[in-house]
Amino acid sequence: xLDHWPAPLRQGLFKLVGVDWAGQLLNRAWRTGRGDLxxxxxxxxxxxxxxxxxxxxxxxxEVDSCIVAGNxxxxxxxxxxxxxxxxQNGRETRVIARHFLNVFKPLRRVFLAVRLDSxxxxxxxxxxxxxxxxxxxxxxRLVMTPAGGLSRAKPFWxxxxxxxxxxxxxxxxxxxxxxxVLVDIAMPESPIRQLLHSLHPxxxxxxxxxxxxxxxxxxxxxxxxxxxxxxxxxxxxxxPEQAAWLQHKLQPSG
Numbered sequence: 001x002l003d004h005w006p007a008p009l010r011q012g013l014f015k016l017v018g019v020d021w022a023g024q025l026l027n028r029a030w031r032t033g034r035g036d037l038x039x040x041x042x043x044x045x046x047x048x049x050x051x052x053x054x055x056x057x058x059x060x061x062e063v064d065s066c067i068v069a070g071n072x073x074x075x076x077x078x079x080x081x082x083x084x085x086x087x088q089n090g091r092e093t094r095v096i097a098r099h100f101l102n103v104f105k106p107l108r109r110v111f112l113a114v115r116l117d118s119x120x121x122x123x124x125x126x127x128x129x130x131x132x133x134x135x136x137x138x139x140x141r142l143v144m145t146p147a148g149g150l151s152r153a154k155p156f157w158x159x160x161x162x163x164x165x166x167x168x169x170x171x172x173x174x175x176x177x178x179x180x181v182l183v184d185i186a187m188p189e190s191p192i193r194q195l196l197h198s199l200h201p202x203x204x205x206x207x208x209x210x211x212x213x214x215x216x217x218x219x220x221x222x223x224x225x226x227x228x229x230x231x232x233x234x235x236x237x238x239x240p241e242q243a244a245w246l247q248h249k250l251q252p253s254g
Contacts, residue, residue: 022209023104030106037110038087041080048217052081056224060085060181063227065139068093069169070183070222071162071251072145074193075201076208078185081220083110083143085183094135096128096144098201112142129168136176144169146243159189165247167239173230180228182250186221225250 025047026040033039045052060068068086072078079095087093099113112135114128136142146169151160173180196204226249233242 018206018209018213019103021213026104026106030109036087036090037093038084038090040106041084041087044080045084048212048215050077050217051219052084052222053220054085054222054224057085057088059224059227060183061089063179063181064091064141065136066141066178066227067136067169067172067180068141068143068183069146069180069246069250070185071151072147072149073151073160073185073187074208074218075150075196075204077218077220078187079143079145081185081222082145082183085222086141086143091141092139093141093143094132096132096142101205129171132168132172133175136172136178142172142178146247153189153191161251162247164240165243167243169246170233170239170242173228173233174235177230179230180246182225182228182246184223184225184250186223188219 025044029040029043032043033041060066068082070078070082079097083093083095093110095111096114097107097111101111102108102113112128112131132142132144145162146165147162148166148168149163151162153160169180172178196207228246228249234245235242237245
């Protein structure tokens with residue numbers, strides 16, 4: 001990110017927006033967590049006394065390698081909470097995440113970067129898909145938010161819902177034979193957060209990092225809703241309809 005900028009200018013910008021501070025925090029959390037994703041996230045959540053509760057965790061415990069998929073109400077801590085859940089009990093886990101987060105070294109160890117265009121389509125080519133496929137085929141767990149975009153409320157003070165899910169989750173399940181574990185992520189509704197969602201993803205991440213730096217607390221409830229085997233997918237339908245079927249399992253209309 002910003003690799004073409006002169007080094008002094010880039011470093012000055014990183015200090016100004018808090019990237020340097022976040023990098024130091026993540027490095028400390030990685031060391032405190034003994035080089036483990038779950039340990040690092042545990043350290044980050046404890047700093048601000050996050051209140052994270054889990055419902056039906058035993059349903060996830062029953063499966064090994066899988067795709068852990070959830071809705072995307074926050075933009076930062078929802079995905080991290082999903083990774084925290086998936087990586088419990090030492091489960092090897094990787095997270096599909098936006099490419100700009102790879103500016104942080106600890107995250108490069110556990111994130112599979114994807115670059116999205118304005119229509120939430122991957123522009124990373126087959127490389128991102130094949131990396132995720134390879135991870136699953138080698139027995140790991142993969143965390144993703146299939147919408148590729150944030151839950152939005154219309155009007156902005158209403159209930160937030162994901163945009164239509166992309167088809168990557170369906171293609172991964174079918175190509176690897178791995179089950180999909182659907183997890184509902186509930187966080188308090190926030191009109192201010194909905195306004196923040198209109199910002200550029202990098203600007204939004206900077207605002208959220210500063211809120212965390214200043215001690216903002218989060219309440220997150222994770223509920224394992226269902227475990228979908230690949231053969232349960234409605235394979236007679238087009239891929240977008242299969243993705244919509246999955247999304248409806250997690251977020252029924254109405």
